[in-house]
Amino acid sequence: MTRRSIGIVLNGVTGRMGYRQHLVRSLLAIREAGGLPTRDGTLWPEPVLVGRSEAKLAEIAGRHGLTEWTTDLGAALARPDVSIYFDAQVTQAREKAIRQAIEAGKHVYTEKPLAETAVAATELADLAAAAGLKTGVVQDKLFLPGLRKLKRLIDGGFFGRILSVRGEFGYWVFEGDWQPAQRPSWNYRTADGGGIVMDMLPHWNYLLEELFGGVRSVQCTMATHIDTRVDEQGEPYAATADDAAYAVFELAGGAIAQINSSWCVRVYRDELVEFQVDGTEGSAVAGLRHCRVQHRSMTPKPVWNPDLPNSVPFRGQWAEVPDNEEFDNGFKAQWEAFLRHVAEDGPYHWDFASGTRGVRLAELALQSAREGRRIEVPQ
Numbered sequence: 001m002t003r004r005s006i007g008i009v010l011n012g013v014t015g016r017m018g019y020r021q022h023l024v025r026s027l028l029a030i031r032e033a034g035g036l037p038t039r040d041g042t043l044w045p046e047p048v049l050v051g052r053s054e055a056k057l058a059e060i061a062g063r064h065g066l067t068e069w070t071t072d073l074g075a076a077l078a079r080p081d082v083s084i085y086f087d088a089q090v091t092q093a094r095e096k097a098i099r100q101a102i103e104a105g106k107h108v109y110t111e112k113p114l115a116e117t118a119v120a121a122t123e124l125a126d127l128a129a130a131a132g133l134k135t136g137v138v139q140d141k142l143f144l145p146g147l148r149k150l151k152r153l154i155d156g157g158f159f160g161r162i163l164s165v166r167g168e169f170g171y172w173v174f175e176g177d178w179q180p181a182q183r184p185s186w187n188y189r190t191a192d193g194g195g196i197v198m199d200m201l202p203h204w205n206y207l208l209e210e211l212f213g214g215v216r217s218v219q220c221t222m223a224t225h226i227d228t229r230v231d232e233q234g235e236p237y238a239a240t241a242d243d244a245a246y247a248v249f250e251l252a253g254g255a256i257a258q259i260n261s262s263w264c265v266r267v268y269r270d271e272l273v274e275f276q277v278d279g280t281e282g283s284a285v286a287g288l289r290h291c292r293v294q295h296r297s298m299t300p301k302p303v304w305n306p307d308l309p310n311s312v313p314f315r316g317q318w319a320e321v322p323d324n325e326e327f328d329n330g331f332k333a334q335w336e337a338f339l340r341h342v343a344e345d346g347p348y349h350w351d352f353a354s355g356t357r358g359v360r361l362a363e364l365a366l367q368s369a370r371e372g373r374r375i376e377v378p379q
């Protein structure tokens, strides 16, 4: 089989997501597997690393036997052997770089959120469409094994009519004083593009849209529970961004979704994100890896009686949904779909239009929280 190289500019590759999930677990993993088989031969990703620090880029390149890296984005985008621009920079730096990539005629794949505002996201979508370029936005949660199994249950008609979805996402992010924080400090500063609403609502938008129906309205209450944190240099700073959001969504088709997102919650759950779905015929609880179900026929009949200790082993009455297939890393799976989309025009709908809807929902949730009211999502 012939091997075809495809140049990919990776910007923000020194960051958490850019390095671990996109370079190592996706593109280098595809190379380790011998490349990506396509209709016209094997596709071989050739990363061109871009960032602000020569030393860090050289170190990463050296560690993985890569030779192409630069601090000059313009020069990387001018390379004729590059077809794709990928962005995993801090959110605030994204829009400018994507505009530059579109001007250079490159297809664009990016981390979420696509931009800081829906207006900017729409402009990027329009510019890319006008230039005839292919676009993609990371929607990794759709590829989590637990949620793939949940989708399978929905497709198989397990639930009957879906009534409600309860999502619980979060964990304790250390303040940074006596233990280092496990997330970057920009996440907690509004001026630097931080905040859990802009971080997580784009995820919830595509998830709800693909699994249950588009979001018709949002009501959100948000908080900055921890107002002082300590940064990477050990300096205290004012945490100005929202670190928890409690949102209710009305969905097309009539189901109601409630999703709590918080970096100030201690985990008493089986997974860092879990969704309970209740339908007329059955219910499921899905997380990153697991998915458990209870059918109508197996539903116990609890009776409220605070005078007696509970005798019903509720958790034991749920059954584990089998994998029935192998689940690859979700970031890698989506990269493969995007590469096929570029190389052989394979189907792909996680594009800038979809990314724009995610940014718009986050924006409307922020507005809902500010104004203390439920807001309809324009259709």
Ligand SMILES: NC(=O)c1ccc[n+]([C@@H]2O[C@H](COP(=O)([O-])OP(=O)(O)OC[C@H]3O[C@@H](n4cnc5c(N)ncnc54)[C@H](O)[C@@H]3O)[C@@H](O)[C@H]2O)c1
Residues within 6 Å of the ligand: 011, 012, 013, 014, 015, 016, 017, 018, 051, 052, 088, 089, 090, 091, 093, 111, 112, 113, 138, 140, 184, 199
């Ligand atoms: N899909 C997901 O599940 C997921 C999870 C976390 C983060 N993200 C997204 O990925 C992006 C990066 O997040 P992260 O957690 O990897 O952040 P990070 O802080 O670890 O990395 C950010 C990257 O941007 C670069 N950078 C920092 N400041 C910059 C500036 N002013 N100009 C240009 N580049 C700058 C850094 O050098 C680094 O390479 C964000 O947009 C975030 O929303 C997605």
